[in-house]
Amino acid sequence: MSPLSIILILVTGFVSYRGFKDHFFFGKYEFGVDKVRLYKDYKRLVTSGFLHVNWMHLIFNMLGLFFFAGSLIFILKPWGFLLVYFASLIGGNLLSLLVYKNQGDYTSVGASGAVNGAIFATIALEPNISIMFLPGWLFGLLYIGLTIWGVRSKRDNIGHEAHLGGAIIGMLVAIALRPEALIDNWPTILIIAVPTLVFIYIIITRPHLLLIDNLFFKRHTDHYSIDHKYNESRSSQQQEIDKILDKISKRGINSLSQKEKQMLRDFSKK
Template sequence: MTSGTISFLLIIVTALISYKGFKDHFFFEKYEFGVDKIRLYKDYKRLITSGFLHVNWMHLIFNMLGLYFFAGSLIRELNTGQFLLIYFASLVGGNLLSLLVYKNQGDYTSVGASGAVNGAIFATIALNPSVSIMFLPGWIFGLIYIGITIWGVRSKRDNIGHEAHLGGALIGMLLAICLKPDDIQENYIYVLLIAVPTLVFIYLIITRPHILMIDNLFFKTHTDHYSIDHKYNETKANQQQEIDRILDKISKRGINSLSQKEKKMLKDYSKK
């Protein structure tokens, strides 16, 4: 299968699923990235399915153009299997970083293939730092892009998922290094220039999360976060309270007094 065929198939599948999401809000919500849905309900498929959804046509076209321009050269440099590994690992890696950054903001959601596409772009830069991107050598573009992305994560001044971009870019670059270590020997300086500040920033996010807590239009330092543990405990408590109510109703009026919804709830609870 040629490089053009692989990228074409990815674009077509992503476009079709995104279009379905445009038209079907229930479908969109079922497969989007959501902190609560992943952490609380263990719906891990969203780490991948969210990469096939987009907010609108502009969002979709922008990402698919990035995929179109970089997939072919990366597949020729590696192979189809390695390209797909980079693409999907970058998608998951970007979403995992978002999950880490927004772990206490359970209502945070996002969609898009940006993490995966950034993985492909930065894998290309790792293997060929001189590649031209927007009239700049790839490594200079990478440095500027990483700087803007780190600033975006830090400042939270827009609604762009900078975390997914950053995580995807890093995973793509690291995988390219692992897959073609001989090539990196010539390019290691450029790779380090991009990878080191990215790794340092991610380390700071993990060890000192308060660095993200700055006041601006979209984020307030003193916001009281409703943690995932609180939500889990509250959900369990509410479920138990409802079951107790149903059991009390049975003891007073008999099981035939239950509605279909109550019977189903009791049946589901008994399976746990």
Template sequence: MGILSLILIIANVIVSYRGFKDSIFYNKYKFNVDAVLLYKDYKRLVTSGFLHVNWMHLIFNMLALYFFSGSLELSLGPVRFLLIYFLSLIGGGLLSLFIHRHDGGYDSVGASAGVSGLIYAAIALFPGMKIGLLFIPIGIPGWLFGLVYVLYSIYGIRSRRNNIGHDAHLGGALIGLIVAIIMHPSVLVTNTWPIVIIMLPSVVFMYIIITRPHSLMIDNYFFNKHSNAVTIDHKYNIEKRSKEQEIDRILEKIHKKGMKSLTDKEKQMLQEYSR
């Protein structure tokens, strides 16, 4: 393991531990849609990558960073290695921001986007590398792991079956792959098919969610089976959107007819919202 990988792991442990102990610190630096879009707190795209939900979340990401970073750091050098890591963190956050742009209460933390970027950079450069997984005695080719991971991330974004930030994983992975190709364009010739196999489903999916955002509306067996189970967060976001729409209506009424046109109830609602 290189010195930069060790520094990243230490930084993640220190910042995450502070977040475990201090909820104010955690909330100040986690990724949150409203904080980024409304308050322009762009640093959260990076700082959230050094926070984790719990020790298991932290340990899993740090183990992945440990196993994949060594050869990549030696191959790329310190500047390029860090560039891939931080661009992947930002890329993962931006994809999450785009997908959840209408869900102001959405937040997330974790180094997964940066780690995914490093993993996919390694796959772009060394597609034949063997990747060992827990409980599987033999290693699988890096390109096959990359394809399965991309497809699983797309399924996770589409189904929203769990609370894992699949969008950040996919965004980070794609940025890591692309930046590695830019740094070493010769791999497009030597590793053409593995790169195409990994990139194709990602590009198609990105095109779909940009041109047809309604395709992210949930319509699958898992959701249909559990559609009555509304979480507290989901209920909060529904109520928040409803209130914001009502305030927009009141402001539009003021614009057209003036303050005197408001009812007592509308005035009270406007006062409460302004607090």
């Protein structure tokens, strides 16, 4: 195990633990669509990768980093590994930002995108590596298939988009650093990269083809009850108040417009 991977694990563990204990700290550095798009808080594209929801989330990601960092650092050297890791982290969050661009309250944390980038970079460079008793190329294909299913089904709260974005960015960066891999391992790279890129293109440009309930396409519009409308209204109000409070924390209360001050007064009376 290399010193670099130890440092990454320790730093991630420390920041995640701080986030477990301090909700304000957690909220300040998590990935959030509105925080990035509206407030241009781009650091969240990176800082969110050092936060985790709970111990299980943290341990699972750090185990992935533990098992794959060494091989990738050996092949690409430390700077190459860091490039793959952080490019995958940012790429995964950017894909989430694109997919959820109209869902301002969407948030996420975790190093999964970065770790997936490291795993798939390793597969691109060493396709015969064994992962969970499977050859790397088969593991990669099955994982991408399950991730695509996860994006399509929306049956859990896992950030599959970040996983998918991180995986493909990790492969592409590794190939850019070691172009000879494209010649030596092109079958593995193609069977993983092609369906991934096609699916990413579909979820960005033609989400209606997936026939799923997400921010682009809604099937169940006939049962939009009064309760749903009420909850949506409350959620919308809370989002507005959160934006105002965030603005106060950054620029002070004098930066608020008269309308924003009135909204804050009205909300405090409820």
